[in-house]
Amino acid sequence: MKGMSLNKAGKEPDLFKGEKGAFKKGVKGHSTAMERGKSKGVLELALCLALLGLGAGEITRDLDLEMCGTWIHGKSRNLWFDVRRGCENVTIAANETTLSVQGKITADCENSSTIPLPGTLRDGESPFCVFWDPLLDRLQVDIDGGIHTLCRTSALQESCCASLSLGVNINPSGRYGIKDGTQKGDVITKNLQEYYAFFGEKKNCKKDFCTDLPSADLVEQAALRSGVLGQVDLPCAQISTHKLEKGFQGLNVTMQAPQTTPLENRLSVLVCLPPSLVSSEGSEATAVLTYYTKITLFQGWVLADGRGPADGRGGARLLNGVLGISVENRVVSNLADPVKFVFRHEPVAKNESTRCVFWDTGKDPGKVTWRSEGCDTHRREEKETECHCDHLTYFAVLVELNPGTTVDHLEALTFITCAGCAVSLCSCVALIILLTRALRRLRVNDKSSIPIHRSLAAALVLLYTLFVLTGVLANVASEPLCRVVGAALHYALLSSFSWMAIEVFSAFWLVHLLFEVPPSLLRLNLVGFGLPAVLVIVLVCINDVYGTQRIVPSDDITNPYKMCWIKDSSWGRPIHFITNVSFLVFVVFSGLIMLVLVLRKVQTLEEWRQNRISFLSIWGLSLLFGCTWGLGLLNFGPLSSVALFFFCIINSLQGFFLMVRFILLDWMNKRGSVMDSSSSGSTQHHKLQEQEKI
Structure with missing residues (x-):
């Protein structure tokens, strides 16, 4: 291992030349054991959507692949990578001078290059992490707190390489390599290793994303991280991302249920964002509107008075369709001009009452509490409900099966x-x-x-x-x-x-x-x-x-x-x-x-x-x-x-x-x-x- 040199950008370093045949043989021998050892409880794509933090020296992510370790190296350092389209494997290896990432794992991105890293006066140790986000087709390496993006996304992927499982890890022939290897926080081995191999499976990212989605806010986080403006359709939601710049004059956006729904029965919501979302002194930001048709993401909800959908006290139900509105890195409340939205929903009987509610995210995150403070129901019709709210969060229309106290002959009493x-x-x-x-x-x-x-x-x-x-x-x-x-x-x-x-x-x-x-x-x-x-x-x-x-x-x-x-x-x-x-x-x-x-x-x-x-x-x-x-x-x-x-x-x-x-x-x-x-x-x-x- 010692004394290996790095070839021109895009070529394999000497690390892979001498061991290539043995590596392929080892992979073949371990394939059966690898299939048996895959974790069945790992969420396939939901974990890849935790919010990307790019603070100085700090990163908090829970991606589909998060392999970390400590690179034992010499005085000079380089990052070499060669990633291709496909879904086979990705290997992470290290020697005296080079940390290498190689494999066929991406949906669209193809990239091969060398990144020189600051050297040291003597042999040293550098902590690093490799992150792979299949839905965003994004591969990143964090070395000593410096983040290097090897592949960027242009959109949320339909087909991707996900569920990466550990294959083989080879012991080094010298004193350089990777020690204290972990995968998503779980220790692989504390011993020094030459390289690690991970194997993936071809998935329908959008479909599986909605199937295994643990919480609704991960949809918005994925949209923010993708950097894509405009509308994106998922089986469980429609996302609309917009840039709010200085001089913002307001915006009207129509959100619809997935295209699989028949047009005549398709639920929708018209959203009117007020100019007060961007103050005259405020900087530009990104607004994400998400229309969720999968309300199972909000299971276990209760009302502010403790009533739930099946508590035996009259109960209530949410109409299909929950609207989420958020502005990147901002908490928006007490708006001078309210956010207005009109839900087009399934017909509501005359003996049922509808009102606009919002998810109080300040409560227990494991329990969705719907409240009505700050939200006014301005218009109720059989198939439409208009809401005005002075803050941003998740909004829905609540149908109360037993609306409480009602008054007989109210019109006559009012006239009298x-x-x-x-x-x-x-x-x-x-x-x-x-x-x-x-x-x-x-x-x-x-x-x-x-x-x-x-x-x-x-x-x-x-x-x-x-x-x-x-x-x-x-x-x-x-x-x-x-x-x-x-x-x-x-x-x-x-x-x-x-x-x-x-x-x-x-x-x-x-x-x-x-x-x-x-x-x-x-x-x-x-x-x-x-x-x-x-x-x-x-x-x-x-x-x-x-x-x-x-x-x-x-x-x-x-x-x-x-x-x-x-x-x-x-x-x-x-x-x-x-x-x-x-x-x-x-x-x-x-x-x-x-x-x-x-x-x-x-x-x-x-x-x-x-x-x-x-x-x-x-x-x-x-x-x-x-x-x-x-x-x-x-x-x-x-x-x-x-x-x-x-x-x-x-x-x-x-x-x-x-x-x-x-x-x-x-x-x-x-x-x-x-x-x-x-x-x-x-x-x-x-x-x-x-x-x-x-």
């Missing part, structure tokens, strides 16, 4: 509520004017309840106005504006409840004389308008509380009603029950208790026995005390639909009823029906009558 709110809005404005006039003509001591009534009317004006507008704004406004409107609507509701509670305690004060002096108007305003404002401001600071809320009709769950309100999220649900439902329960039950106490106090009076006075008192106080909102708590069982209709009718017309109450009491007052009896009643009765009169 909006019409009633419009009537009440006008009525409350008129009521505020009438109360202001009444306030001017009454004695100073009799004015305590009028400001409370007027404040309740003002809170209802805000509530009805925002409720009428919220459905329109949810469909045309941006999500930030919808969050503002949702917070304002929540404030108006809490303020209305607060003033109803103040009405309760005001009546309690009038009847039982617990306080000689009524609370000041400033304090009442701080409670009625101030406390709800503080609470809503705190909730605004919590992310994911307000935004677009979707109410699903039972007759067509693919077309939900949108409104700006508290979101159905991990934060929104408990906040809704704590601030709305619990407060409503408190107001309703305290109002009922107060109503009973008031009735017990005055039911012995002669005037109370008049039917119209009895009815008007009960009806008017129940409106003021918010008792009618208790119908919302009866939304269960067989009478739920009836209760819901009564709830929408009565509470949407509450402002109108309050105005009617005021007009009737004022008319009765002028007729003397109430004022005549006030002179003979007690002080408590007199104050109650003043409360009712106003």
Whole structure:
């Protein structure tokens, strides 16, 4: 071995001349044993697609062939290679001056050359690795951290030489060669060897790649490493690679299922990349879009709430087709302009709900968690679903077989509520004017309840106005504006409840004389308008509380009603029950208790026995005390639909009823029906009558 010289580039070094016959004989003798020794658990092509790292002195790859060792050499060093088309063998050998790679292994590449390497002052050791990527037809050698590419790819290969197995390794005749040889991290031998031989098999790379693919992201990594722009079809996915340069103005790309699918049944997705993907200061990058039709790559998935496809709790399913979007070496989130894509999918029944979801890759990589935060479903049709998302990852359309709570007769209820709110809005404005006039003509001591009534009317004006507008704004406004409107609507509701509670305690004060002096108007305003404002401001600071809320009709769950309100999220649900439902329960039950106490106090009076006075008192106080909102708590069982209709009718017309109450009491007052009896009643009765009169 010592003293061998290197011939001209492309010729065999002396290393292979003297041993060529023995090598071929040894190969033949070992062929049977080699076949028996092949590893059956090695993934044929999937391992060749781990991301290629070209950091300084560091390379992290898991390729189909990864043979490493330490080259024991003399003072001068050279890398010699001669690779040809075919699928026979590749040999890796070393002597005093030359590390050699030779064989028939490539699909398209043919290359033969000599690369001089920096020499040493004395004999030394050089760590090296030889990497072979059959899908990319790429052969590389890493010596001392310097990477030399012997063959480059121009496309993903249809036919390649893969599943390389170790053949023979020959002991050296001198003190130079390769020691500590490993294959994919497994030790071959620590002894010094002259050369190693590996034998491959002819494969359909693309087909086998999809068959044995362990994870979806390896497809994108293969596309990035190939450097090929445009579209590439695989049996399991279609890849579209694009260069994003400075001044990027956006891009529309149509992805389709494999060509083997009939055209009329072919799934597809239209992707619209926004200009905000490339900032004005950002450098150019490569974007990879992958449309996966093999959703088994995403097996074992769960939803963010823990539900899976077969967990017995209603379940859900992914429609065929998952879209992956990534930009090389970038994590893209919180885009100013969302990425838009339209899935064309199999027909979805009307009793099934679709929504856009994304794979939360920050979770356990062994479990695919689908979430919907940051993704909005803008359009649902039988065969199409449009999604807008503010980040990049994997996206899909989720079909929920049991979409959860639905509302019967939603269209009719919405129309009734909006019409009633419009009537009440006008009525409350008129009521505020009438109360202001009444306030001017009454004695100073009799004015305590009028400001409370007027404040309740003002809170209802805000509530009805925002409720009428919220459905329109949810469909045309941006999500930030919808969050503002949702917070304002929540404030108006809490303020209305607060003033109803103040009405309760005001009546309690009038009847039982617990306080000689009524609370000041400033304090009442701080409670009625101030406390709800503080609470809503705190909730605004919590992310994911307000935004677009979707109410699903039972007759067509693919077309939900949108409104700006508290979101159905991990934060929104408990906040809704704590601030709305619990407060409503408190107001309703305290109002009922107060109503009973008031009735017990005055039911012995002669005037109370008049039917119209009895009815008007009960009806008017129940409106003021918010008792009618208790119908919302009866939304269960067989009478739920009836209760819901009564709830929408009565509470949407509450402002109108309050105005009617005021007009009737004022008319009765002028007729003397109430004022005549006030002179003979007690002080408590007199104050109650003043409360009712106003």
